[in-house]
Amino acid sequence: MSALDTTAAPGQEATAAATEANGKRPFPGGSPRRQQQNGDPASRGGNRRQKPPKKKFKGGRKPNAVTEGTSEEVLLADxxxxxxxxxxxxxxATAVALSEPVLMRNSHADVKALAGKHAAEADADRKQRQQDEELAQEEEEEEEDLPEPGTEIELDVVDLSSTGEGLAVQRTEYSLLESEAQKRGRRxxxxxxxxxxxxxxxxxxxxxxxxxQPRSVPGETAPPPTYSVADVLEVVRPSPELxxxxxxxxxxxxxxxxxxxxxxxxxxxxYAEQLRIKxxxxxxxxxxxxxLPPESVPPVQDTVPSPLQYGYRTKLTPHFDGPPGFRRKNxxxxxxxxxxxIGFMAKAGTAAAGGGARTTLDxxxxxxxxxxxxxxxxxxxARVARDYATYQRGATILLRESTERRYKSRNDDDNKGDDDDDGNNNTGAAKPGASDEVAAAGAPSSDAVVVDTDAYTxxxxxxxxxxxxxxxxxxxYVFTNPAGSFFQNNNSIxxxxxxYVRQNVVRPVRTATKATTEEEAADEDGRTPLRYLVDAYCGSGLFTIALASTLPGGSIGIDIAEQSIAYARANAALNHLPSERCRFVAADAAQLFAGVLTYDADETVVVLDPPRKGCDAPFLRQLLAFAPARIVYxxxxxxxxxxxxxxxxxGEVNWGPGTNPPLPPQNGEDGGQGDDAGKAEKRTPRYEIESLRGFDFFPQTAHVESIAVLNRVDLV
Structure with missing residues (x-):
């Protein structure tokens, strides 16, 4: 990595000079607390030592009772x-250092002397702990003896967070065999x-x-760790392995x-190292x-690589800021x-961000x-450069790739969407080859990128x-979508x-057989064969359509957005899928199993593809109450x-204190339907994780797509 901008920040010269003279902070003779411990006359006597001005530390966001999977939560865990x-x-390391002399010396006197030394050290440690307790209240107000912001230090990078940031320790502190005095001096x-x-x-x-960070977290016995952020100016010695x-x-x-x-x-x-990291x-x-206990989580399989490591992203959203003060009200x-x-955010804390947290990088x-x-x-x-004087606010620019495909053989059955035999494509969704839609989007022909293959262009x-x-x-398969809506951004993978999802919606064969279908495999294993696929959070129908022929009962897609369902139905028509094979319902996913779905749970597999926040509590309770035979998340x-x-x-939805009500009744239970309503006992499903695997949708970044396959093992 080439060195970044090393221009000194305002006021850094004075800080650096003080640091050079005193080792850390600009206090003559060290920090006031250490002056007192070392017997400095200015800090002893009847008068209590004067405290230095309290440092201003940026407080972390107060943790929520529910894990949100935010970058801050992930970073703190790492x-x-x-x-x-x-x-x-x-x-x-300390144990090895202390035991080494015993192994090297054979005399009883030496061992006895060493034991006395250890006892003296233990007594010194006890006194030190007592002194630490006396200073605890003061340490609530005075943070650790840390380098001032703007100070340059050398760091050893020792780990990598799941967020993509390096985790480092100061080199002067990272000595496993440092002296006991050093160990006692460092809290x-x-x-x-x-x-x-x-x-x-x-x-x-x-x-x-x-x-x-906050001093206490609900439900936790210890506060979360504090940390510091630093901007890399130079790689002094690059990692020889990575x-x-x-x-x-x-x-x-x-x-x-x-x-x-x-x-x-x-x-x-x-790239191979990126896959291992993910x-x-x-x-x-x-x-x-x-x-979950470790034994409940299977080993994670190797990450599936992206065929393209660069030039893969089909959607980008650069932005630019408005005139100064444009965010002010009115x-x-x-x-x-x-x-x-015009571009993306500079990394907060770097020189490119100007020391700030919000800077747009051109x-x-x-x-x-x-x-x-x-x-x-x-x-x-070029357009913004021409029209910038007309903007009173900042804006986000949509850049979405769209493909027009022409098959070279007109007899090819894959020329989907060139006709409208069933007359169901009436949502305004573009069909392949609809050049008028492309022209309406304002994309001139000079921007077109042509990809030619043996079968199509x-x-x-x-x-x-x-x-x-x-x-x-x-x-x-062909899919149309509103350009600004969600669709996977790496088509190559x-x-x-x-x-992979198609392979895992069916259960693996447990015995060495010649079974080739789900029904044959289920019959040989003595299980109910799977018949139905439910695609929750289906969007415009990617899995519902691509997996419609996997199970004999077909597939159903559910999404809360009416527009997504309209496009999904149009996409099913474009791919010539009849409604009995592939259908869609606009409904809240949380009410899916209670009011929409009438499938037998033993014959059903559910595919989940929720937004980043994951599934909400009502949906998870409905899912557990329905208890499908299989889940692909x-x-x-x-x-x-x-x-x-x-x-x-x-088998429980624990969404914070007091948020774990009983599961909703199933069909046949109290409040259910049928002749046996109220007679069946409440069942609690139990799932096992069959497999975990990552897919590298975003090479060069820290993001990874994950697929968890769950199998219902019993009902107790």
């Missing part, structure tokens, strides 16, 4: 893991969070800020903004957030007086965007109108994803997935 590991490593380790650094790096960094052996990051990094832009974290890493992310998510009249920076190109999207970015930048353009219709192809946030899967495996 920091706590590292602190525990360092503590164990320190204790082991606890301080973890520094540094971006664009990997384990094994030694970096020179500028301290950005210190964060202080960085390019030549020491030249430019052989892997393709983006001129890497190290400043917040979009990518891993461009300096070999496998670890899935494993750590289940360790930290599932609340601020009107001001317009931009110069071309604004981006002229983005190598993870598809060629059509990159062309659209250039076009939109794809013309890819960039749509910028949120209300226009985009068209995507996944294998032999979608065939592998749908194939697809998630773009493995941490909320781990939370939800943990509740499904435990």
């Amino acid at each position: 920091i706590q893991d590292l602190l525990s590991a360092l503590k164990i490593k320190q204790e082991n 606890r380790r301080r973890i520094y969070v540094v971006s664009f650094a990997v384990p094994g790096d030694i970096v020179r960094a500028r301290v950005y800020r210190h964060l202080s 960085r390019d052996p030549s020491g030249d990051d430019s052989r892997r990094v393709r983006c001129p903004y890497f190290g400043r832009c917040s979009g990518c974290q891993y461009q300096m890493l070999d 496998r670890r992310v899935v494993a750590r998510a289940y360790r930290h957030f599932s609340q 601020k009107v009249g001001a317009t931009l007086t110069a071309v604004p920076d 981006i002229e190109q983005c190598p993870i965007g598809t060629p059509a999207v990159v062309a659209g970015l250039a076009r939109e930048r 794809d013309t890819k353009t960039c749509i910028t109108d949120n209300n226009a219709t985009s068209t995507e192809y996944v294998d032999d 979608l065939p592998a994803l749908t194939a 697809v998630s773009c946030n493995v941490h909320t997935q781990a939370r939800d899967v943990g509740m499904l495996v435990r």
Whole structure:
């Protein structure tokens, strides 16, 4: 990694001079507390020592009772893991250091003398602990002896958070065999969070800020750890294991903004290493957030790679800020007086962010965007440069790829959407080949990217109108969507994803047989065969349509958004799927099993693909009450997935104190339907995790898509 801007921050010269003279903070003779401990006459006597001005620490957000899978929650969990590991490593190293002389000396006198030394050290430690307790109240007001913001320090990067940040410790503190005096003088380790650094790096960094977390967390016995943020100025010694052996990051990094832009974290890493890291992310998510014992979580399978590591992203949303003060309430009249920076957020805490948390970095190109999207970015930048004086506010720009496919053989059955035989395509969704829709989106022909294959020719353009219709192809299926709505942003890996889900909606054969269908396998294993597939949070119908022929009873997709369901029905028609094979219902997912679905749970598999926040409590309770035979959970946030899967495996929805009411009645129970209503006993489902696997939808970033396959093992 090349060195970033090392220009001294305002006031840094004085801080640096004081640091050089005193080692850490600008207090003559060290911090006031240490002056008192060392017998400094200015801090002894009848007068209580004067406290230094209290440092201002940025407080972390108060934790919620419910895990939200936020970056802050994930980072804190990883920091706590590292602190525990360092503590164990320190204790082991100390034990080795103390036992070594005993192994080297044989005389009884030496052993006796060493025992006396240990006793003296134990007595000194006891006195030190007593002194620590006396100073505890003062330490509530005076934080650790930390370097001032703006100070430059050297750090050892020792771990990598699941958020993509490096976790580091100050080099002067990271000595496992440091003296006992040093150990007593240091209350606890301080973890520094540094971006664009990997384990094994030694970096020179500028301290950005210190964060202080709440003193207590509901339900926790200890407060969450505090930490500091630092900006990497230079990689003093690159990691010999993770960085390019030549020491030249430019052989892997393709983006001129890497190290400043917040979009990518891993461009300096070999792709195979990125996949290993993301496998670890899935494993750590289940360790930290599932609340399951280790034996209930199977080993995570290898991460499925993306066929494209660059040029894969079919949607980007750069933005620009408005005139100064445009966020003020009722601020009107001001317009931009110069071309604004157009791009993505600079990484907070870096020199590129100017020491702040919100700075837009001007981006002229983005190598993870598809060629059509990159062309659209250039076009939109030129448009804003031409029209900037008309803007009174900032704006977000949509860049969405859309594909027009022409098959070369007119006899090819895959020419879907070229006719409208059933007359059901009346939602305004574009059909493949509808060039008028593309033209309406304002994409000139000069932006078109043509991809030619033996079977078809794809013309890819960039749509910028949120209300226009985009068209995507996944294998032999075609999907239309509102350009501004959600659809997976890496088309290159979608065939592998749908194939994996298709493979796992059916149960694996437990015995060596010649069974080729779900019915045959179920018959041989003595199980009820699966017949129905339910796609909750279906959107425009990706899994509902792609998996419609997997089970004999077909598939049903449910989504709360009426517009998504309208497009899903149009997509089913485009793919020539009859309603008895593939149908869609607009309904709240939480009410799905209570009022919509009449399938037999023993014959049903449910596919979940919720938003980043995961499933809500009402839906999870309905799901447990229905108790489908199988669940395939697809998630773009493995941490909320781990939370939800943990509740499904435990058979209880624990959403904070007092939020775990009994499961809703099922058909045949109290309040249910049928002749036996009220007679059946309440059943509690229990699920096991059959498999866990990550899919690398976003190479060069810390994000990983995760799929958990759950199998109902009994009802107790």
